[in-house]
Amino acid sequence: MVDEAQSKSRLGRGLAALIGEDAAVDLGDRQASEERGIRTVPIEFLRPNPFQPRQVFRPEDLEDLTNSIREKGILQPIVVRPAAGEANAFEIVAGERRWRASQAAQLHEVPVIVRELTDHESLEIAIIENVQRADLNAIEEAAGYQRLADQFGYTQDQLSKLIGKSRSHVANLLRLLGLPEKVRALISEGKLSSGHARALVGRDDAENLAKTIVDKGLSVREAEALTRKSEAKPKSSGGKASAAKSGEKDADTLALEKNISDALGLAVEVVHKGESGGEVRVDYKTLEQLDEICRRLAHGGGPVR
Structure with missing residues (x-):
């Protein structure tokens, strides 16, 4: 059994640690595939990962991948684990986009590498792999970190070491989860960047500011200036005029x-x-x-x- 330290080290290296450094092995080389535990199974044997942090699968991205798979096939096996209580069924750990694109390409079989993984490990790998490939939007990434923290007690420092990014990166993303739902939706849709969103954290008028940023196509620096300007506006109290402008x-x-x-x-x-x-x-x-x-x-x- 792999101890905790070994498990963390392996998981921190992502998919390469599971199937070898050369992830894009020649799947036509049967001997090499067998040595790495890669086998081919009917595509209907696979199930989506309930721990998948990625919630947005853009049609244009899937279309590009589908065309590539039609032309060249799947270059990297899909990592799966046996589905609990089901025969001939596997849960996807890493590679759901490839699986979806393979369905669109009407493949009947796909290459997989089967690993015995806990729910804990499955969630870790799914997050790490998507983060390493920059496949997640900021909200998906933050939600994945929050789930690791909530379900498995990870601290921000432990998360930063696990994914190989700074603790401030983790902290800043987690702050985005406190934004109003409509603002989070704009981030998920790619209309607001995480840089834009950070300027809105903790603002009561975050929704209005976000709308202005999107409508005017403001840069991050311009968005920060907008929030500062909004903060600087004088507030009235008890119906009286605000305090007079201060001099020097x-x-x-x-x-x-x-x-x-x-x-x-x-x-x-x-x-x-x-x-x-x-x-x-x-x-x-x-x-x-x-x-x-x-x-x-x-x-x-x-x-x-």
């Missing part, structure tokens, strides 16, 4: 801004609101800088790099 900042405020900016290494703005208090705004350019700000606020430290 006094020397003490400017000195305070400089001291904080020097300590963090980032642009800082201090806004006094009289007796009601005020705000300290820190501008960051990357989500890594945001994570570092949070870490330094919790533990102390030098400038953010």
